[in-house]
Amino acid sequence: MDPVINHVTVAQLGAFDGKPVVVRSHSPASLVRALAEVRAETGGAPGADPTRIRWVQILSPEADVAPLVEWDSAAPIDIILSAPAEQYTELHKFATLRDRHPIRVTISVVHGFKKAVLVAAALQFSIKLDIGQPDAGLVDELLEVVDLYLHRTTVGEPIEFFHSALLSFFHEEPDSLWRIQEDDPAVFRYVADEADTRQLRRTIGNASADPSAFVDDLGREILAAGGECVACEFAPMCRGYFKVPDRGYDCAGVRRIFGELATAATQLSADLEVQAEAQERSDAP
């Protein structure tokens, strides 16, 4: 079973001693200070227990990055862009951290988000798209990003959820979109604070008594109600992800996105088969 990863603020960190965490803060200085204090209290050496800190999340990309530059850690850094059309220019200053830290940019899918995708990809940061229930304009922008991801040779790092979905279609082993997006409470427990409940938008009000059964319970409930998910070919991976919070959301657009990725996986499979056959012929005596 996957370990539970608690998603906490700096102030909550002490209550999760020794457990895998994502630590979030608007202030890199507070993050670095809090993690240094925890390390001092537990007697850990620099770099000790690297698996405990799964990500440090910077909620305000406008903040000064100097404390991160001076930080003696290689912890993965996740930069949150909640207003990407305005904040994308902030990404350049994080490039100095790339040699020591894996860097991901989590980009809210709001109008104009593609600019941030282009900059993050150019800086060789991996990308996670934080996606709600996109309207028609956003679906068009998402399809442009799918095209970038599939066809631009300059995009070398994964763009999630496209990357895992493509692999999942290619291997014909449905992954869970809830897990790819780090929204499955069986694995990712978001410990809310008053200031930030954004990440609870898919789970709040739909809470199952048992977080480990949340996605299964919700899937059963959505299927029992009938509707679009019942006959959706992408249900094994999506499991109703796009039907919350608004159950009446029309998935025609997101199904086009899944469809593009599924077609690309089929094409990739066919290309590899042709290549293997050609190789066999050239190896034949």
Ligand code: SF4
């Ligand atoms: S894409 Fe929409 S219809 Fe298909 S399984 Fe997901 S939420 Fe249901």
